[in-house]
Amino acid sequence: MSSLDVICEKIHNGHGPRWERGGICVACVVEMMDRSDVSVVRKRAALVSVMRVDAVRELLYCEEERRVNFISSLLRTLFSAVDSSLLDQTIQVLLQVTLDIPNQAFLLFILDQIHSRWTDGQKVSLSSLTFLGKLLDAHPALSQTLTSSRLCVLECVCSALLVSDEEVKVSVCYVLFRIWSFSAAVQMLPDTLRQRMCVLLLHTLSNTHTTALTVNCLGVVKQMCQYSDVVCVLMNLNDGGENPLSYQPLPLILKKLLLSAQDSLQVVSVRCVCAVLIHAPLRFSSSFIQADLPGETLI
Ligand SMILES: [Zn+2]
Numbered sequence: 001m002s003s004l005d006v007i008c009e010k011i012h013n014g015h016g017p018r019w020e021r022g023g024i025c026v027a028c029v030v031e032m033m034d035r036s037d038v039s040v041v042r043k044r045a046a047l048v049s050v051m052r053v054d055a056v057r058e059l060l061y062c063e064e065e066r067r068v069n070f071i072s073s074l075l076r077t078l079f080s081a082v083d084s085s086l087l088d089q090t091i092q093v094l095l096q097v098t099l100d101i102p103n104q105a106f107l108l109f110i111l112d113q114i115h116s117r118w119t120d121g122q123k124v125s126l127s128s129l130t131f132l133g134k135l136l137d138a139h140p141a142l143s144q145t146l147t148s149s150r151l152c153v154l155e156c157v158c159s160a161l162l163v164s165d166e167e168v169k170v171s172v173c174y175v176l177f178r179i180w181s182f183s184a185a186v187q188m189l190p191d192t193l194r195q196r197m198c199v200l201l202l203h204t205l206s207n208t209h210t211t212a213l214t215v216n217c218l219g220v221v222k223q224m225c226q227y228s229d230v231v232c233v234l235m236n237l238n239d240g241g242e243n244p245l246s247y248q249p250l251p252l253i254l255k256k257l258l259l260s261a262q263d264s265l266q267v268v269s270v271r272c273v274c275a276v277l278i279h280a281p282l283r284f285s286s287s288f289i290q291a292d293l294p295g296e297t298l299i
Helices: 025-031 040-052 055-060 065-080 084-100 104-118 126-138 142-148 151-162 166-182 183-188 191-207 211-224 229-234 248-256 263-277 281-290
Strands: none
Touching: 025 040, 025 055, 025 065, 025 248, 040 055, 040 084, 055 065, 055 084, 055 281, 065 084, 065 104, 065 126, 084 104, 104 126, 104 142, 104 151, 126 142, 126 151, 126 166, 126 248, 142 151, 142 166, 151 166, 151 191, 166 183, 166 191, 166 211, 191 229, 191 248, 191 281, 211 229, 211 248, 211 263, 229 248, 229 263, 229 281, 248 263, 263 281
16 A cells, blocks of 8 residues: 555445545545544544545545535544544544635535534634634635624634633634634625624633733734724723623723733734724823723823
8 A cells, every 4th residue: 555545444345446536435435524433643644645636536526525525424423532633633524625616605515514514512723713714815705604694604703712621712712813804705794793893802812811812812803993983882892780781991902912011912902992093082182091990090
């Protein structure tokens, strides 16, 4: 067997040569992804071969049922694997499939499959969010699909800002950044979800102490500040009020970061302050001047 051969002797019997291309049995590849008795190393090697040999992917795509089976097995791996190298390779192959078959219905199928897993007791995992972020990089117009016909997916993404895992929240911010970087998508975003995103981001910023999450959150806030109506919402959210989520006002958050010891946080803070002030300098500068914790003087 050469290093490129992918034939799984446990399951290959009966597959026949019509499934083979360049030493790789497509039927074996699809079946081995779901088997717990096939090692992670072998599964990863099979996916590497799928990426290397175009003829294998063509054979995988040529019938709809086979294509759907393959994608479904990759998505199951995305949600069940724990090995990071297998997850990375699975994400690469999933992305390659969407580039090989640039078809809106196919992208919707993938979004729906992910959403059904998220709402079927499987958590909004880091790997699924990472994949969604990369999918938006590869297909920017998909942002508009999320804010129009697949709001349920976006709502699940936003809810993941309430989990405790900060790596997951960083990935959520990446997805939101892509959404807010695509103006056609922002136009379709309902006011209720805009408001919810504002509250969730302030809540996240008020409760994190990690630089990575703070920087990613502020990256989204800065993108949101391109829109004057959103700036008004962000600047008028005061202290949580009747909202069950606690948060600090944006001027106070930004002022604290400006006075932090870290250059990177000071820089993102200044950028956000400028992005706010450009809309109404007089009105919003007084909000920044007056922002103080009770009994605490910041400047
Ligand atoms: Zn086989």
